[in-house]
Amino acid sequence: MLEASELILNADKSIYHLNLLPEDISDIIIVVGDQNRVAQVSSYFDTIEIKKSKREFITHTGVLHGKRITVLSTGIGADNIDIVLNELDALANIDFITRTVKKEFTRLKIVRIGTSGAIQPDIPVDSFVLSEYAFGFDGVLHFYKNEGIVNDDFSKAFVDHVDWSTKKPWPYLVKSDDDLRAKLVSNRIRLGVTVTNSGFYGPQGRKLRLDLQDPDFNHKMQSFTHEGMQITNLEMESSALYGLSKLLGHQAVSLNCIIANRVLGEFSQNPRKTIDHLIEYTLQRLTTG
Template sequence: MVKIKESELILNPDGSIYHLNLLPHQLADTVITVGDPDRVTAVSKYFDTIEFKTHKREFKTHTGSFNGKRISVISTGIGTDNIDIVLNELDALKNIDFETRTIKNKLSALEIIRIGTSGAIQPEIAIDSFSVSAKAIGFDTLLHFYKETSFLDTDFSKAFIEHTAWNAKKSEPYVVSADDELLKKFNSEEFIKGVTATNVGFYGPQGRVLRLSTEDEGMNNKIQKFNFKGAKITNFEMETSGIYGLAKLLGHRAISLNAILANRAKRSFSLNSEKTIDSLIKTTLKIISK
């Protein structure tokens, strides 16, 4: 067995994984990810019991139980760069023996559920509704750093590049699907099923203009009109493609849920954002604990 070097698998003095500050036994098999560290408490306040808490940098974790199901909720911060840290370290906690620094002979899969916030790109999507991402199209570069990405939907991404006249100086978009079993769990009237675009920024990359002009002022309109075999891009956010891609690579099951707080086509924003997020949290906990 090949021993993983200290510079590759970095552990803290107490033996916990470097960024997440977790020991293997402190992680549940079901993991809820949220962006904002404050949202960890917004989820765990509904737990029946909380057995463990830790917080390092933007990575805050509470592990406990809800209706008899053990769950860890962890904040990722913003962006797929942070997702690269979180997904790799979650997998290490599950599938690497920290004492021998070797990959376990029998690998195990985590169930990863993202509870996030998002802006709709289609005008008919109502503010304060919920979405579930059947697919994600990533405008980031993360998956291009890894091998064995044969699961990517290249026909979809090629059609998107052609439709939008995508600037080659930007990263090449990639498309990855949700876990089928988890998608079925959230196949209900409560969730709008669609395709999520994962952006590399909040302002220019999502077409927002304050003082800086964007490279393609018509990009959001092109995205809104894009249709691939009946599938439309429904919403913008900043993590889903990384979660889906790394989950596929590492053998985990992932789904991304969003509270729609803005409608970019209508230039409108929720007046009840905290209530909407809380409602999504309660709905999600109820579904995953069945």
């Protein structure tokens, strides 16, 4: 039995942060960082049956083309993904009455729709990148037993190439789910290796008033290759999403709308329109076949 301090429930027996009951979610879940993007996604639903919120976590569950879908805002950062993934799994696989793990496992399909910045000059603004791999600088996965799901050879090669500071968390590489990726990929989508940073400014090489520990770090990332793989883009959630999903037995894919190209110094003129196109694309792929 899970103690009250471990599985924390609200007075109405909903899970602590997400404020959801087990029946409130589908097994198809779209996660977005921006709270406002929840309504942007659910506006395409035929019907909406659930609208709940607490803090930055807003959830809509509805039906599109006969399929029940949940869309949930995570807020920004891998630390929030740690909350969201553990609580989604609890909703699906823990009995809140007995406080025990259910005998029958429910596997969730989790798709991130997010914004990202490219670090390769040939990735244009307003294009889409599917993270075949996520490369985490956040450290979240190191708090869990993660043997067998990370690519240590890639990490070691990267650490050597960029002269990685020992004061930073060891980076980890996790692959997206093969079956879910196959459902979402097409000739409109570029596959890539997405770096998950622990911040937006210094960790992504942005300098306003503070000096950077390694001013040349983004260039080093751009020039790194290992067994034909190169780093394509930067964001703040995908590695924790992939790592925790694999450990928990769920499927996860991250779809990135490229709204900036850091090498060229370009930014999208209409990011909302581009995100809308990625939302439409994702919903079409999830509800057909």
